[in-house]
Amino acid sequence: MNFVSQLNDGNGRDVNHYPKHLKLYNLIVECAVKDLNFEERKQQIIQHLKSSISSLESITRAEFYLDPKILGSLDFELDYIQCFVAPLKSLKLGSEVEFPFNTSCISDIKVHVFKLSNDEPAEECLDDEEEDSVAATVWTVPSREWIYLWDSLIYDEGIKEKLLHYAYVSMMLADKRIKKDILCVNKVILLYGPTGSGKTSLCKALAQKLAIRFSNRFSSANLVEINSHSLFSKYFSESGKLVQKMFNSIYELAENPNSLVMVLIDEVESLALARKSAANRSEPGDSIRVVNAMLTQLDRIKKFPNVLIFVTSNMTSSIDLAFVDRADIKQYIGNPKCGVIESILESCIKELIQKGVLSSDRAQGESRLRNGTSKGELYFNDTLKEIAVKCEGLSGRCLRKLPVLALVDGCYDEVMPLSEFFFSLSSVIDKQHKVQAELGQEFL
Numbered sequence: 001m002n003f004v005s006q007l008n009d010g011n012g013r014d015v016n017h018y019p020k021h022l023k024l025y026n027l028i029v030e031c032a033v034k035d036l037n038f039e040e041r042k043q044q045i046i047q048h049l050k051s052s053i054s055s056l057e058s059i060t061r062a063e064f065y066l067d068p069k070i071l072g073s074l075d076f077e078l079d080y081i082q083c084f085v086a087p088l089k090s091l092k093l094g095s096e097v098e099f100p101f102n103t104s105c106i107s108d109i110k111v112h113v114f115k116l117s118n119d120e121p122a123e124e125c126l127d128d129e130e131e132d133s134v135a136a137t138v139w140t141v142p143s144r145e146w147i148y149l150w151d152s153l154i155y156d157e158g159i160k161e162k163l164l165h166y167a168y169v170s171m172m173l174a175d176k177r178i179k180k181d182i183l184c185v186n187k188v189i190l191l192y193g194p195t196g197s198g199k200t201s202l203c204k205a206l207a208q209k210l211a212i213r214f215s216n217r218f219s220s221a222n223l224v225e226i227n228s229h230s231l232f233s234k235y236f237s238e239s240g241k242l243v244q245k246m247f248n249s250i251y252e253l254a255e256n257p258n259s260l261v262m263v264l265i266d267e268v269e270s271l272a273l274a275r276k277s278a279a280n281r282s283e284p285g286d287s288i289r290v291v292n293a294m295l296t297q298l299d300r301i302k303k304f305p306n307v308l309i310f311v312t313s314n315m316t317s318s319i320d321l322a323f324v325d326r327a328d329i330k331q332y333i334g335n336p337k338c339g340v341i342e343s344i345l346e347s348c349i350k351e352l353i354q355k356g357v358l359s360s361d362r363a364q365g366e367s368r369l370r371n372g373t374s375k376g377e378l379y380f381n382d383t384l385k386e387i388a389v390k391c392e393g394l395s396g397r398c399l400r401k402l403p404v405l406a407l408v409d410g411c412y413d414e415v416m417p418l419s420e421f422f423f424s425l426s427s428v429i430d431k432q433h434k435v436q437a438e439l440g441q442e443f444l
C-alpha cells in the first residue's frame with residue numbers, strides 16, 4: 001500500500017505526524033462522465049478513480065488532462081478527466097510543484113464526478129411581442145461549451161484561484177446556515193476593469209468551476225445572465241414590474257435546495273448611469289424604479305443559501321455605490337502584462353500550428369544549443385517576448401483577435417511560415433496602437 005492509499009482510507013487524516021520536510025499537496029480531480037445513470041454510481045466511480053490515481057507513481061504536469069488509459073480498465077465512459085495539484089494551505093495551483101510530481105506527496109485526493117450539459121441556453125423574455133426583450137439567458141452548467149474556458153483565461157497568478165476560493169467558502173458558509181448577524185457574507189462578487197479584460201468570461205468560468213466543485217452537494221446548477229439594458233421598458237411605469245417578473249423565474253430555480261443558482265449582472269453601470277442621469281434631471285422615473293427594484297430583489301434572492309451573485313462593471317466611477325457596498329469581494333481585472341500577453345499569444349499560435357495553419361519553425365530539427373534548446377525554439381521565445389512588449393496596453397480580447405488579423409494581412413492561402421506570421425503580427429500591432437490612439441479607445 002503506498003502513501004496515498006494509506007491516507008485515503010476514509011478515516012480522515014492528520015498531516016502533522018509526517019516528516020516536517022515533506023511538502024504535502026492536494027490533488028483535485030475533475031471527471032466528466034457520459035453515463036446516464038451516473039448519479040447512482042457516483043460514489044463507486046469516485047472510489048475507483050481515487051484508488052487508480054493513488055497507484056500512479058508520478059504525475060508529469062501541473063495542470064493536466066489525464067490519459068484515461070493510465071487509469072486501467074474503467075467500467076464507465078469518460079468524457080474527460082483533469083487534475084490540479086495544489087500545495088496544502090496555498091491557493092497557487094501548481095506553482096511550487098516540481099515535475100514529475102511524486103504522488104507520495106499527496107495528502108488528499110478530492111474527486112468531483114459530474115456530467116456535462118449539452119443544453120442550449122434558454123432565453124427569458126419579458127414581452128412576447130418585443131424583439132429586444134430578452135431579459136436573461138439561463139445556462140445549465142457545467143456546460144460542454146465551457147470546458148476550456150477556465151484554462152483559456154490567463155491572469156496574474158492567483159486571481160482566478162482567489163475568486164474561486166472565495167466563492168467556494170461563501171457558498172459553504174451559506175450552506176451551513178451561518179448566522180448573518182454574526183458573520184457578514186453577502187455572496188456578491190464584483191469584477192471591474194477595462195472592456196475586453198475577460199470579466200464576463202471569468203464569471204462564466206467561475207460558474208462552471210463551482211458547478212463542478214459543488215457537484216457532490218448540488219444535483220443541478222444554472223447561471224442566469226441578466227441583460228441590464230432590457231429592463232428599461234418603453235412604458236415607463238412597467239420597468240419595476242419587469243424586474244420583479246424576471247426575478248420570479250430566478251426564485252423558481254432557487255427554491256430547489258439541491259440546485260445551485262448563480263446570477264450574473266453584466267455591465268451594472270448601465271443601471272447606475274441611468275439612475276444618475278435621472279437624478280440630475282430631477283426625474284425620479286423609470287430608471288430609479290428599475291435600480292431600486294433590482295436592489296430589493298437582489299437582497300431577497302441572496303438570502304437563499306444556494307444563490308451566488310456576480311456583478312461586472314467597465315466603469316468604476318459610475319458603479320452605483322449601492323452595488324459596491326453589497327459586494328464582499330471587489331476584484332480589479334486589468335489588461336494583461338507582458339508575461340500574461342506571452343502566454344495568451346502562445347496559446348493562439350499553438351492552436352494555429354496544431355491545426356496546420358502555421359508551420360512550426362520552432363520545432364524544426366535545427367542544431368541544439370548547449371542548454372538543449374533548439375535554435376527554432378530560441379527564435380520563437382525571443383520573438384514572442386519582443387512582440388509581447390509591443391502589445392502592452394491592449395486587452396485580452398484584442399490579443400486573441402490579433403493572430404487572425406495577422407493571418408488576413410499575411411495573405412497566405414496555404415500554410416504560413418512562422419517567421420512571416422510574426423512579421424505580419426508585428427505590423428498588425430502597430431496598426432492597432434494607431435487606431436487606439438486615434439479613437440482614444442480600443443476598437444478591434
Ligand SMILES: Nc1ncnc2c1ncn2[C@@H]1O[C@H](COP(=O)(O)OP(=O)(O)OP(=O)(O)O)[C@@H](O)[C@H]1O
Pocket residue numbers: 152153154155194195196197198199200201202312313314336344395396397398400
Ligand atoms: N486575461 C485573459 N486571458 C485570456 N483571454 C482573455 C483575457 N481577457 C480577455 N480575454 C479574451 O477576451 C474575450 C472577451 O472577454 P469578455 O467579454 O469576457 O471581457 P469583458 O471584460 O467582459 O468585456 P466587456 O466589458 O466589454 O463586456 C474572452 O472571451 C477571452 O477570449
